[in-house]
Structures are given as structure tokens and as C-alpha cells.
Amino acid sequence: MIAGAQTVYAVRTAMDELALNEAMDRYACGDARAFPELHRALAARLLAYLTRMSGSETLAGDLTQETFLRMHRARSSFARGGAVAPWAYAIARNVYLDHARAQKHRGTERLPSDPGAEPPDARGADAEAVAIASETARAVERTLAGLPASQREAFILIRYEGLSVQDAAAVLGTTTSAVKLRAFRAYEALRAALDDLKRRPEAEPGGAEERRRGKGQGSVRGGANVE
Structure with a gap:
């Protein structure tokens, strides 16, 4: 289907x-x-x-x-x-x-940003899921903004605009091999940024909530003798 x-x-x-x-x-x-x-x-x-x-x-x-x-x-x-x-x-x-x-x-x-990765509307959605999605969007935006212009252009034309590699090469005035390499490097940079984000405690399911609870319990236990 x-x-x-x-x-x-x-x-x-x-x-x-x-x-x-x-x-x-x-x-x-x-x-x-x-x-x-x-x-x-x-x-x-x-x-x-x-x-x-x-x-x-x-x-x-x-x-x-x-x-x-x-x-x-x-x-x-x-x-x-x-x-x-x-x-x-x-x-x-x-x-x-x-x-x-x-x-x-x-x-x-x-610096350019990535409006295509704006955070979703939080109304009626799970707050933690929205927080994770928002942080992911910001990571994508930061990474794209930090890419060399040639890589960012190739990525945007292929990923967002849906152009073929051949058409993207025509737009950029370069070869298809160069476009493939630029887009690949952009994808690699984004993958590394998102992998790094996943390794953070806040990005794990319940991670942000557990950290908040941990801080709260620490303040309660701070004055008590725990055997």
C-alpha cells in the first residue's frame, strides 16, 4: 500500500x-x-x-x-x-x-537557521515528548547553521526541497559527485549531533523528570541521616 x-x-x-x-x-x-x-x-x-x-x-x-x-x-x-x-x-x-x-x-x-525543524505545538501533547522534540529541533538548527555553506546548501536542496542530485548539482554549478559528498558530510554532522543528544540524560525517556526528582530528593535527604 x-x-x-x-x-x-x-x-x-x-x-x-x-x-x-x-x-x-x-x-x-x-x-x-x-x-x-x-x-x-x-x-x-x-x-x-x-x-x-x-x-x-x-x-x-x-x-x-x-x-x-x-x-x-x-x-x-x-x-x-x-x-x-x-x-x-x-x-x-x-x-x-x-x-x-x-x-x-x-x-x-x-547565520541561517532551519525553520523546517520548528518545535511542535505543546497543546494537548505530552510535555516531555515535546521537550525532547524541541531540543532535537534546536540541535538540528545549530548543526545546520554551523555547516560550511556548500554542505548546508546541498543538504537543503536535497532533503528539504526534494531536488535530485543532478538538479541540485545544476543549481550549485558543480558535479553530482561533489553534491553527494557535501550532502553526505552534512548528514554525518547531523547524525553525530543527534547521537550526542541521545546520550544526554535529558534525552532519555523520563530522564528530565528523574533528574528533577533526584534534585528534590537530595534536598529532602540533605539534613537526614540515611543508614
Whole structure:
């Protein structure tokens, strides 16, 4: 059942990408009516990507608008019959890099975060499970922020944006082997961070509660003679 659902999803995704590519072909030929189709298909994806890269959804909104503006200006250079997604992500990446360089020049550069790993809503959920999930999300965010930009980009494009290794390589302007290596190193760094988190007492089931109880019992027993 799961395999069948995955197959259906893959077919639908391929059909969506085909329709997107056809819309871009029309837009590149001057059909302005194709733009709403492109915007509906790409806006949320590019916003999510730029949010993860910049660490700010507000900033990402501005960068997304700039991305569509650059796509419009470059539409005549689009290779008709090609794939839109890698082309659009490459433009979005250049928009982000231009912004990052400008911010660095001004001395106001900020590290990106991972909004895709935000802590879950605690309402109606087990408090300890939420605490563990929140700490896991923070560990992922810290690790991603500390990665070299090349590794972080490869990871985000493949893991979060769902691009193939080949498409990610096209976005990053490098080889598939380089993308695989960068993504692998990012995965290894995340795995090490999460393994380290699991070894902490607070990450064990009941660990945080047991530590709190232990502190409370220690304060009670502190003045008593325990044989």
C-alpha cells in the first residue's frame, strides 16, 4: 500500500513538473498568461528554500519577490524544453548570495537557521515528548547553521526541497559527485549531533523528570541521616 502511494505521488509530481516546464516554455515565448501558473507552482517552494537559507521568513519574502523579478528579466534566456525547478532555484540562490555578500560587507551577516525543524505545538501533547522534540529541533538548527555553506546548501536542496542530485548539482554549478559528498558530510554532522543528544540524560525517556526528582530528593535527604 505504501509503495503504491509513493508511486502515485511520484507520477503526480512528474506530471506537475511537466506542466510547470510547459508553462515556462510559454512564458519564455512571451505568453504573460503563463506567469500565474509559474507563481502558484514555485512561490511556496522558493519561499521555503530562501527562509531556510536566510533564517528569516520576512527577508525570504523579499528575496522571493526579487527572484521572480529576475526570472522575468531572464525568461528569454531560459532553454526551452529544460527543467524549470533547477533554473529557478539557481536564480533564488544567486539572489540570496547577493544579499549575503551585501550584509557581510555591512557587517550585519546572520547565520541561517532551519525553520523546517520548528518545535511542535505543546497543546494537548505530552510535555516531555515535546521537550525532547524541541531540543532535537534546536540541535538540528545549530548543526545546520554551523555547516560550511556548500554542505548546508546541498543538504537543503536535497532533503528539504526534494531536488535530485543532478538538479541540485545544476543549481550549485558543480558535479553530482561533489553534491553527494557535501550532502553526505552534512548528514554525518547531523547524525553525530543527534547521537550526542541521545546520550544526554535529558534525552532519555523520563530522564528530565528523574533528574528533577533526584534534585528534590537530595534536598529532602540533605539534613537526614540515611543508614
